[in-house]
Amino acid sequence: MPDDIVKDTRPDTLRHLLLERRHQLQKQIDQLLAQHRDIHSHFRENSVLDTEDMSMRDSTGAQQIALLEARTRQRNQLDEALRRLDEGTYGMCEDCDQPIAPARLRAMPFARRCIKCQEQAELFEQVIQREDREEVAPRGGSLSETML
Numbered sequence: 001m002p003d004d005i006v007k008d009t010r011p012d013t014l015r016h017l018l019l020e021r022r023h024q025l026q027k028q029i030d031q032l033l034a035q036h037r038d039i040h041s042h043f044r045e046n047s048v049l050d051t052e053d054m055s056m057r058d059s060t061g062a063q064q065i066a067l068l069e070a071r072t073r074q075r076n077q078l079d080e081a082l083r084r085l086d087e088g089t090y091g092m093c094e095d096c097d098q099p100i101a102p103a104r105l106r107a108m109p110f111a112r113r114c115i116k117c118q119e120q121a122e123l124f125e126q127v128i129q130r131e132d133r134e135e136v137a138p139r140g141g142s143l144s145e146t147m148l
């Protein structure tokens, strides 16, 4: 029923939900940034680093950066969802222009595609990445929407 989508995805409820998630993400991002600064200033104070210290600093830093990138990407997705909400195109699949299932939007408020198009897009992305890997060095894994 098309009524469903109206009932389940009222703009006010949605906006609230999206802003709430964005707020949580921003808090995590701020925390990660603060931790990142702490680690670096901690190691700077102990100016004599042995190799173990350095590799610990580097691996911790890399993990934080990966997490930070993932969170920032999610925040950007939320911003985009909010923008689509303003434009009135929220909840429509950007590939096939059909409404995205309300259950999917509830689980993933920033979904830009219906499940069918998303699967296709990810399959496509995997193929591209596989081709990339075969030709050059591996790239950082992209965050799959279905894994969130």
Ligand SMILES: [Zn+2]
Pocket (backbone or CB within 6 Å): 093, 094, 095, 096, 097, 098, 113, 114, 115, 116, 117, 118
């Ligand atoms: Zn679609």
